[in-house]
Amino acid sequence: MWPYPKIVAHRGGGTLAPENTVAGLRAGRAYGFHAVEFDVMLSKDGIGMVMHDPDFGRTVAGAGQVAHTLARDLAAMDAGSWHSAQFAGEPVPYYTQFIDYCKEQGIWMNVEIKPADGFAAATGAWVARVTRDSYADEIAAGDMAQVPLLSSFSMEALAAARDAAPDVPRAWLLDRIPADWQEQARALQAVSINTNHQHLTLELAASIKAAGFGLFCYTVNDPDRAREILLWGVDGFCTDRIDLIGPAFA
């Protein structure tokens, strides 16, 4: 039901490195992590880039939008200086660079499909196809613990991912879990519910587990809270505090 690692580094290396960069992946590895969550958005030319915000201004300087910028121009931007001088010049990665690094290092990926407005279906389908093609051998061998888990807040993106590459598993990301969650999760053929721990209750956790779904939480930075939700039956969670909550946390 949850063949993946329990503790996952959020946005690459949590707060210890600039989010969604290869430097973040390296920071996660330095702390012993073999599992990562990050965000993928399409460039103007339809290429998946590892970015959280649709607009520039926070992690890259200036004004502009990911969906209106060519991939090669995004890849030349500095996504590290906002964090600290030590990471100045750290580029915006291509999704395929993350795949290559994670395969080489044996890192499992939770790929969040993060579409810009109007690009939900295109982003979901692109991420699903590229992931399926990159993990074709693992999928053919039934080695699903090695295959990334796709997730999204966008049901349209998840439906497009399901239709483009049904063999790549999907999780439905939810801030708050609605009353009809089970019906909707089954329609998406989702294997897991990934939710904000702040709105999760023991009762909801129990019903999700009893229905046979994986249950994953974001973003848990307090060790006491982490222990509590694990006792509730939560299968795994991502954290920004990879220095406080390590991969062997229990």
Ligand code: G3P
């Ligand atoms: O995938 C879980 C979490 O990353 C969702 O929120 O805004 O950090 O992408 P956000």
Ligand code: MG
């Ligand atoms: Mg995310």
